[in-house]
Amino acid sequence: MPPLETDPAVPGADERPTPGCRRCLSALRSPGRGSVAFLLLDTLTVPLVGCDEHLERFRSVCGHTTAARAELIDHRPAGGITCPGCRLAAHNPRQAVVPVGDGAVAVLACSEHGSETVRRFGTGLRTRRTLDASLPTSE
Ligand SMILES: [Zn+2]
Ligand SMILES: [Zn+2]
Numbered sequence: 001m002p003p004l005e006t007d008p009a010v011p012g013a014d015e016r017p018t019p020g021c022r023r024c025l026s027a028l029r030s031p032g033r034g035s036v037a038f039l040l041l042d043t044l045t046v047p048l049v050g051c052d053e054h055l056e057r058f059r060s061v062c063g064h065t066t067a068a069r070a071e072l073i074d075h076r077p078a079g080g081i082t083c084p085g086c087r088l089a090a091h092n093p094r095q096a097v098v099p100v101g102d103g104a105v106a107v108l109a110c111s112e113h114g115s116e117t118v119r120r121f122g123t124g125l126r127t128r129r130t131l132d133a134s135l136p137t138s139e
Contacts, residue, residue: 021103023051028097028106036108038081039117040071045081046117047108048072049095054103061100061124062117064131085110 019025027035027049037055039046041062048055055072063070081087086109089095095106096114098121107114 019054019099019102019104021051021054021101024054024103024105027051028104038073038075038077040069040073040077041117041120042066042068044113044117045077045083046086046113047081047089048105049108050100050103050105054100054105057103058098058100058105058121061128062120064124064127065120083110083113086113089114 019028035049035051037048037050039048039055039059039062048058050058059070059072089108089110095108096118097104097106098118107117109117
């Protein structure tokens with residue numbers, strides 16, 4: 001039997017992605033202290049909002065883009081966030097929201113570090129697809 005494939009819905013260009021993951025959704029709707037995590041990626045320290053599962057996925061994808069550390073911590077790092085723009089962005093509701101699987105992660109960074117993080121995530125996804133393609137699939 002051929003596999004049934006449905007066309008993925010094409011979202012509006014400037015619509016925010018609505019995550020299918022309810023825990024991401026509630027974290028994005030009311031980002032509080034408990035739902036903010038900090039991604040340490042090379043020299044970047046980027047506050048992120050999402051559920052634990054999708055934050056971890058975001059981290060592991062970004063980890064493909066660095067030979068150094070890609071860590072997720074759930075408390076403000078020692079020394080804090082050095083970039084003043086990123087510190088302000090944590091209080092700014094206009095965040096970049098990145099779809100991660102069926103969830104979504106908001107990047108609470110200044111435009112420079114936010115786009116750097118999103119770019120790294122995109123690079124990591126491509127790397128992961130390449131890795132996946134070279135592995136035998138078990139499904
Ligand atoms: Zn989620
Ligand atoms: Zn910044």
